[in-house]
Amino acid sequence: MESAVVEQRDRQTDDRYRAPALDKGLDILELLSEQPRGMTRAEIVKAMGRSASEIYRMLERLVARDYVSRSPEGDRYALTMKLFVLAHRHPPVRRLVARALPLMDAFARAALQSSHLVVPDTEQAIVVAQATCPGNWEFGIRVGTQIALLGTGSGHTLLAFQDPHLTEEALDRWQRDGKDHDMDAMRAELEACRNAGHRIGPSQQIRGVDDISVPIRSPEGHAIAVLTCPYIQRLDGKAQPEIDEVLALLKGVAQDLSLS
Structure with missing residues (x-):
């Protein structure tokens, strides 16, 4: 009897604080979260059992706020990376x-090189931590710096190890927006990065620096962050670890930080 009273009271409380528009939006997000290739509007309407007009209005608002993307043909909807970014901001990032x-x-100290930690931030990335190497010489990047996903080694590594559907959706969107990059060449580079498990290449901002980037992974294997070492080769003959040794050290850190 008591449990029935509690259940009835909970139902009354739920009804009292209902927000139908919010509920519809959340229902759409939860539905699309289970569909890696997205759904057409007709499929969403059928799955939710609601009218086409109310689903259309809600989808348009979710697209405008960048929670949902629309395919180039305009008939298929999928989640963007925005929820992922929101989920990994602030307290989780601090931890x-x-x-x-x-x-x-x-x-x-072991590699005699600096490093920085990068997390996704909408369609960019942001540096959230930086470690300075001992000695007189280093190359570093300030905490709080926003960097491009398309034009940096850290950004390429984030893209390479995201959910492939989200990465492809982002590349398609940037291509439609006329970004000054060869997206086919980008896809080939991201594939090579995935196959290698890391990225090593010349810095796209500073001559003479080789960026070594490794992903920090979620339990699903996707990148939640990237560790990058801007590797500087000394010319004074002073002993320093080679680039492959530095890569092994950086991968060890990333593995310790990855979520199993």
Whole structure:
């Protein structure tokens, strides 16, 4: 009897604080979260059992706010990376930085190189931690710096190890927007990065620096962050670890930080 009273009271409370428009939006997001290739509007209408007009209005608002993307043909909808970005902002990022900094400092001492930690931030990425190497020379990037996904080694690594459907959706959108990049060449580079498990290549901003980037992964194997070492080769003959040794050290840090 008591449980029935509690259940009735809970139902009354739910009814009292209902927000139908919000419920519809959340229902759409939850539905699309289970569909890696997206759904057409007709499929969403059928699955939700609602009228086409109310689903259309809600989809348009979700597209406008960048929670949902529309295919180039205009008939298929899928989640963007925005929910992923929101889920990994602030407290989770602070926890990641707190765990990462001691490991990054130890890496800097062993590798004699600096490193920085990058997380996704909508259609860019942001540097959330930086470790300085000992000695007189280093190359570093300031915490809080926003960097491009398309024009940096860290950004390419984030793209390479995201959910492939989200990466492809982003590349298609940038291609439609006329971004100054060869997207076919980009796809080939991202595939090579995935196959290698890391990215090594000349910095796209500073001459003479080789960026070494490795992903920090979620339990599903997707990148939640990237560790990058801007590798500087000394010319004074002073001993330093080679680039393959530095890569192994950086991968060890990334593995310790990845979520199993």
